[in-house]
Structure formats: C-alpha cells, structure tokens
Amino acid sequence: MNDNELDALMASANPVSESKMAALDIKSGAEDLLEAIMSETTTRSYKRLGFAGVAVAAVAAIAIGVTVIDGERGAGAEVLQLVLASTNRSEAKLGEEAAMSGVGAPAADRMYWQPTEYSIAESFEMPTGSSTVWEFTASKSERDDFRARASEAIQNLGGTPNAEHIWSDDYEPYYWSYSDYAQVAVSSETRAEDGASGGGTSGSSGGAVDPAAPVSEPEPAVVDCSLYPKDPGCYLEEPKPPVNVPGKDEADDLGRQFFEDLGLDLSDYQVDVYADDWGAFVSAYLVVNGHNTWMGWNIGFGENAEVTYAGGVLSSPRSLGEYPLADRETVLNRLNEYQSVMPMLKDGLEYTSDVAVDSSPVGPIDTLTPPEVRKVELIRAELGLTQFYDVNGRLLLVPAFDLYSKDGLEVTILAVAKEFVDESTPDEAPLPGVDTPTDTAVPPTEPVTSVDPVPGDFEPIPQDEADTLLGLSEEEASKVAAGNDWVVRIVARDGEFFQVTSDYVTNRVNLEIVDGVVKAVSVG
Amino acid sequence: MPADDNDSERFKALYVAHSREVFAYALRRLRNPDTAADVMAEVFTVAWRKLNAVPNDDSAKLWLFGVARNVVRNQERGIRRRTNLAVKLVAHFSGIDYEPDPAPEPALMELVRVALEELKEDERELIQLVMWDSLTPSQAAQVVGIPPGTVRTKLHKARVKLRTALMAQAPERFFENGHVYSGETVSLSDTYKEEQ
Numbered sequence: 084m085n086d087n088e089l090d091a092l093m094a095s096a097n098p099v100s101e102s103k104m105a106a107l108d109i110k111s112g113a114e115d116l117l118e119a120i121m122s123e124t125t126t127r128s129y130k131r132l133g134f135a136g137v138a139v140a141a142v143a144a145i146a147i148g149v150t151v152i153d154g155e156r157g158a159g160a161e162v163l164q165l166v167l168a169s170t171n172r173s174e175a176k177l178g179e180e181a182a183m184s185g186v187g188a189p190a191a192d193r194m195y196w197q198p199t200e201y202s203i204a205e206s207f208e209m210p211t212g213s214s215t216v217w218e219f220t221a222s223k224s225e226r227d228d229f230r231a232r233a234s235e236a237i238q239n240l241g242g243t244p245n246a247e248h249i250w251s252d253d254y255e256p257y258y259w260s261y262s263d264y265a266q267v268a269v270s271s272e273t274r275a276e277d278g279a280s281g282g283g284t285s286g287s288s289g290g291a292v293d294p295a296a297p298v299s300e301p302e303p304a305v306v307d308c309s310l311y312p313k314d315p316g317c318y319l320e321e322p323k324p325p326v327n328v329p330g331k332d333e334a335d336d337l338g339r340q341f342f343e344d345l346g347l348d349l350s351d352y353q354v355d356v357y358a359d360d361w362g363a364f365v366s367a368y369l370v371v372n373g374h375n376t377w378m379g380w381n382i383g384f385g386e387n388a389e390v391t392y393a394g395g396v397l398s399s400p401r402s403l404g405e406y407p408l409a410d411r412e413t414v415l416n417r418l419n420e421y422q423s424v425m426p427m428l429k430d431g432l433e434y435t436s437d438v439a440v441d442s443s444p445v446g447p448i449d450t451l452t453p454p455e456v457r458k459v460e461l462i463r464a465e466l467g468l469t470q471f472y473d474v475n476g477r478l479l480l481v482p483a484f485d486l487y488s489k490d491g492l493e494v495t496i497l498a499v500a501k502e503f504v505d506e507s508t509p510d511e512a513p514l515p516g517v518d519t520p521t522d523t524a525v526p527p528t529e530p531v532t533s534v535d536p537v538p539g540d541f542e543p544i545p546q547d548e549a550d551t552l553l554g555l556s557e558e559e560a561s562k563v564a565a566g567n568d569w570v571v572r573i574v575a576r577d578g579e580f581f582q583v584t585s586d587y588v589t590n591r592v593n594l595e596i597v598d599g600v601v602k603a604v605s606v607g
Numbered sequence: 608m609p610a611d612d613n614d615s616e617r618f619k620a621l622y623v624a625h626s627r628e629v630f631a632y633a634l635r636r637l638r639n640p641d642t643a644a645d646v647m648a649e650v651f652t653v654a655w656r657k658l659n660a661v662p663n664d665d666s667a668k669l670w671l672f673g674v675a676r677n678v679v680r681n682q683e684r685g686i687r688r689r690t691n692l693a694v695k696l697v698a699h700f701s702g703i704d705y706e707p708d709p710a711p712e713p714a715l716m717e718l719v720r721v722a723l724e725e726l727k728e729d730e731r732e733l734i735q736l737v738m739w740d741s742l743t744p745s746q747a748a749q750v751v752g753i754p755p756g757t758v759r760t761k762l763h764k765a766r767v768k769l770r771t772a773l774m775a776q777a778p779e780r781f782f783e784n785g786h787v788y789s790g791e792t793v794s795l796s797d798t799y800k801e802e803q
Contacts, residue, residue, distance in 0.1 A: 084770050092773070093738040095712075096719040098638055101741060104631040113619035120655050402660075404677065405653060
C-alpha cells in the first residue's frame with residue numbers, strides 16, 4: 084500500500100467527508116446559540132454565587148469578564164497532579180500519633196487536626212457543572228519587573244527595601260515579601276502569626292483577614308517557662324503598643340497608594356482594611372470569576388505609619404481550562420480520606436481543634452486517650468477557589484467547595500472531579516515516624532505521577548538523627564547538616580514563622596530557631 | 608465574560624465560519640450526533656467565555672479544534688457534560704442527516720477504526736487532523752501543541768503504523784505487493800492460489 088492508496092483509503096473511510104460537512108444543516112444559528120450560552124452561563128453564575136435574583140446574576144456575569152485574564156487553548160484536559168503529600172491524611176495521622184504520644188512530631192501542637200467523620204445531608208445538592216482551574220504564571224522578566232515595582236512602591240512609602248528586608252528567591256518565584264520588624268517587633272510578630280502575613284504557600288495560610296469576621300484578641304500563650312525558657316513568651320517583655328499607628332482610613336489610603344504603585348487594577352481586587360492599636364493592615368485580594376482567591380497583596384503599617392510588612396504574588400492567573408466538578412461521593416471520600424487537605428476556615432486561619440494537644444512531655448503512651456472522633460453533618464456547599472502547587476511547581480488556583488455544617492463553615496475541599504486529579508500519591512506516601520518505609524513497600528497504583536516522595540526510594544532522615552541538631556546554634560546545626568548532606572530550611576525564627584513550601588523533601592531538616600539556637604527540628 | 612456588541616458579533620462570525628467544522632470534527636471522532644452536539648456546545652461556550660483568547664485570524668479554527676480535542680477526550684473518558692445548552696443543541700441537530708454520502712463501506716470504516724486504535728493518541732489525532740480534517744501538518748501542530756517538525760516525524764511514523772495495522776488486520780483485502788484491492792474482498796487463500 085503506497086502513500087496515495089493509504090490517503091485514498093482513509094478518505095473513503097472519513098465518517099464526515101468535506102462535501103458532507105459543507106452540507107451539514109446546522110439549524111441552530113449563532114443568535115440562538117449565543118442566547119442559549121448567555122442563559123446557561125447566567126443560570127450557573129446565579130447558582131454559584133447564590134445571589135437573590137437573576138438580574139443581579141446577570142450583572143455578576145458581566146463583572147466576571149473583568150477578571151478573566153487571557154484564557155488559553157487546551158482547556159480542561161490535563162490531569163492535575165497536585166502536591167497533596169504534605170497535607171494528606173498521613174499528616175492527620177501524624178497529628179493523631181502526636182496527640183497520643185505528645186512528643187516526636189514536628190510542630191504537633193500547631194498541625195494537629197482532630198479526626199472527623201463527615202457526612203453530607205441528603206437535603207442539599209452539591210454544585211454541579213464545571214469551573215476553571217487557574218495557573219499563576221509569569222516569566223522571569225515579568226517577575227523581576229514586579230519585584231522592582233514592589234521595591235519602588237515600598238520606597239515611596241518610606242520603607243527601605245534592601246536585601247535584609249526582602250524575601251524572594253528562585254525556590255519561591257511567585258512570592259515576594261518585605262518585612263521590617265525592627266520598629267515594632269512584638270506587635271508585628273503577633274499580627275503576622277495572626278494571619279496578616281498573607282501570601283502563604285498553602286491554602287491554610289492565605290493571610291486573609293475577613294473584615295466581616297469578629298476579630299478577637301490573640302490569646303496569651305500559656306507556656307511552662309521552666310521547660311521552655313527560650314519560648315518568646317518567656318523572654319520577651321510585655322509588649323506596648325506603638326504610637327501613631329494609622330487609623331483605618333489613613334491605612335486604606337496608604338494601602339491603595341501601594342497597590343496602585345504596584346500596578347494593580349483594583350477593580351479586579353477586593354480591598355480589606357484592618358486597624359487597631361498595634362498596627363494597620365490592608366489587603367487586596369484578587370477576585371476571579373466572582374470568587375475571592377485570597378491571593379494578592381497586603382501591606383502592614385506600624386508606628387508612625389512605617390511599613391512593617393508587605394507581600395504578595397508576582398504573577399497573574401491564566402486559565403488552565405474548565406474542569407468538571409466532583410460529585411457527592413468523591414467529595415465525601417476526600418473529606419474522610421484527606422482530612423487535612425484543606426481543613427481551614429474561610430478567613431485563611433488554620434483549623435484548630437478544641438481538643439488541645441499538649442506539646443509538653445507527658446507520660447507513657449499507653450496512659451493516653453486517643454482523640455475523640457467528631458461527627459459532622461454538612462448541610463450546604465459553595466464553590467470557591469483555593470491554591471495548590473502541582474508536582475511541577477506550578478502555583479494553581481483550583482475549584483474548591485466551602486462546606487458548611489449547622490455551625491457555619493466547616494471545611495474546604497478540592498472540588499475537581501476525580502478523573503482530573505491524580506490522587507495516587509497521598510495514599511502511598513509513607514511518613515517518617517509513622518509508617519516506617521520498608522523494602523517491601525507496595526508500589527503505587529498506575530498512573531505513577533509523584534515526584535517526591537516515591538515509595539521505592541523514600542528514605543527520609545530518621546527523626547532521632549535530625550534531633551541531634553536540637554540545642555545547637557544555627558551555624559553549628561548548618562555545619563552538622565551539611566556534613567550529613569542534609570538540606571537546611573529555617574521555618575521560624577524567634578517566634579516568626581516564615582512562608583514555606585508544603586512539599587516533602589526527604590533529606591531536608593526544618594529548623595525553628597529561637598535566640599540563635601535550634602529549638603525544634605522536623606524532617607521533610 | 609465578554610458582553611458588548613462587538614464581542615457578540617465576533618462570536619457570531621466565529622460560529623458561522625466554523626460551527627460545521629467543529630461539529631464534523633467531533634462527529635468524525637465520536638460518530639454520534641448527540642455527543643458531537645455536546646462537544647460543540649462546550650466548545651462554543653468556552654469560546655464565548657474566552658473570546659479574548661481566540662485568535663483573530665485563520666488560526667481561530669485551530670484554537671476551536673484545540674478546545675474540541677480536549678472536550679472529545681473528556682467525552683472518551685466518560686466525562687459527559689449534558690448542559691441545558693447541549694440539550695438545546697441536540698434538539699437542533701436531531702434532524703441532521705449525518706450519514707456520509709456516499710456512505711463508506713461499513714467494514715472499511717470498522718477496519719480503519721480498529722487500525723487507528725493501534726496508534727498512540729497523539730498519532731491518531733494527527734492522522735485524523737491531516738487526513739480527515741484537511742489540516743496541514745503545521746496546522747495540526749498548532750492544534751496538538753507540539754512543534755511542526757515533531758509533527759512531521761510523528762505523522763511519518765503514524766502512517767507506517769497505520770499501514771501496518773491495516774495490512775495485519777485484513778491481509779485478504781490487499782494484494783501481496785501491498786496495493787489496495789478495489790473490489791470485493793478476496794480471500795487470502797485465493798490470492799495465494801493465483802500467485803502460485
């Protein structure tokens with residue numbers, strides 16, 4: 084069979100020949116189609132946004148157009164390979180183990196979630212249809228331009244954007260932050276931990292401050308200073324409020340100036356302002372398709388309106404495509420399998436169980452009671468967006484359901500249909516100190532997509548070896564780590580917790596430094 | 608979402624120019640007018656939502672094919688979206704006489720369908736884009752998003768594989784020298800007998 088014969092054969096087997104195609108009687112004209120699309124889209128927007136009337140929804144549908152930024156061809160086909168490894172049920176298990184042992188798990192007192200058994204009330208219908216996945220992307224030159232504008236904007240407000248104050252590197256190419264806590268260290272630190280730092284790398288640290296939510300004063304830390312003399316609560320003096328902190332209106336003006344100097348089009352953002360005696364904080368959150376992304380930029384002011392903090396994303400969202408939404412069964416499975424994928428409150432604060440985990444050393448394991456399992460019935464769902472990294476390091480905004488119980492927002496969970504999310508990694512990835520890897524580890528089911536960790540070569544640093552860094556100075560610890568070929572990452576210094584990626588690196592030690600000394604070590 | 612008159616006019620122009628091609632694209636792959644209508648509804652909904660991203664030149668068709676390709680793949684994975692819009696379109700298309708004219712021999716269509724299944728997904732798509740959708744290799748490259756040079760290499764390999772698959776599947780349809788027999792099926796044994 085030569086080429087001409089093959090062509091002829093294929094042409095004769097064409098199910099719709101060129102001549103037949105030209106004769107196709109497509110009765111639905113463009114007018115009808117457009118009307119149908121508008122009707123369909125408006126209905127969807129109405130359902131999603133829960134507005135009170137179609138007229139309002141129609142306005143919203145127009146507004147959506149404002150924030151759609153450069154959609155791309157290739158919609159909807161790519162299977163998402165999200166980095167779930169550090170936020171999967173294994174981590175919940177880690178928290179559970181920590182709850183029982185009280186020691187040995189990294190930051191157990193902050194990362195613990197109480198086991199919860201979810202059910203979905205029959206009385207409500209899960210949102211259906213599809214929603215867009217967005218990729219935050221920018222070329223290096225675009226990011227560099229953004230960085231330059233950010234530094235200039237800080238400078239315009241009297242800040243000193245030198246290397247000491249700016250955090251931005253190639254490992255986190257999408258984020259930039261400026262912090263100068265020298266002026267009002269204590270208050271800024273408190274606020275930063277209170278959720279105002281913004282631009283976090285996981286969904287639970289989005290840095291959102293919901294103006295509608297009641298703002299409570301932070302609880303004073305209860306720390307046994309005889310056991311932890313270097314805890315900030317034990318050695319820092321009682322803080323005093325700084326003077327001349329800008330009020331809400333002034334902060335709003337300053338914040339908007341900063342955002343405009345950055346080049347943000349504020350019509351695409353929701354601007355929130357918070358101010359109290361300790362500081363003022365202004366956030367501009369990008370709104371995409373009517374959903375607050377809780378991503379954007381924010382800036383904090385302290386004494387005499389000095390800039391104490393600023394930070395945000397250096398890139399813009401572009402559509403990765405439309406993805407079908409997960410059905411009820413998938414949602415329920417995820418809720419109960421990946422309990423800590425995104426158990427966060429809508430304002431971005433970490434979910435905190437009311438079953439406290441005492442981080443102090445306790446008695447033998449067998450004297451402890453396992454945490455009680457909560458049973459929660461979900462009665463309502465709203466479609467929103469939340470952020471994930473994928474295995475290729477891309478920062479994505481992914482559809483997520485905000486699920487409500489009778490007590491309010493309970494949990495946010497990935498809303499993309501299971502066919503479009505590779506969920507093979509979390510089930511298979513063992514965790515140090517919990518599931519000890521063995522040579523007989525079961526290989527993951529197809530398709531294999533994880534990059535790290537991979538069960539076959541998952542050999543994390545043993546926690547007891549990592550613990551040898553405890554009590555060493557930061558410099559000494561770095562030398563010891565380097566001698567062992569370990570990668571060092573400082574995740575906290577003197578009570579300030581930094582934004583870090585949520586990936587798991589088997590040969591990395593995460594250090595918390597207090598007063599120049601390693602206070603806590605975790606592997607990953 | 609675009610909403611002004613210019614956008615509406617542009618969308619209508621896109622539809623008039625390419626709706627048949629998009630429908631035919633889907634029909635060639637799915638061979639069912641209902642699902643092809645689903646695909647078309649989805650493609651043009653995406654086009655409306657992302658009208659600013661649709662090229663203003665001839666490559667608009669390729670952009671639409673790119674979307675259609677992804678939607679078809681979803682359909683093939685069993686992910687079928689039956690929106691109100693699709694239902695409405697299906698009603699419009701329900702009276703379409705989509706049987707090819709002249710109708711290909713069913714056995715030949717089945718033979719080709721099975722042979723195409725032997726190819727990798729991207730090879731199969733490239734073959735169909737060039738042989739059925741009448742795109743040039745460069746245009747096909749845009750649809751599947753790979754370099755034109757790579758497309759040419761893949762197309763060459765795909766043609767060899769397709770030819771091999773056809774021959775292996777129905778050797779009795781072909782003379783030993785590989786030429787297509789343009790008549791009724793001839794049994795292999797008859798062919799051998801003649802040559803002996």
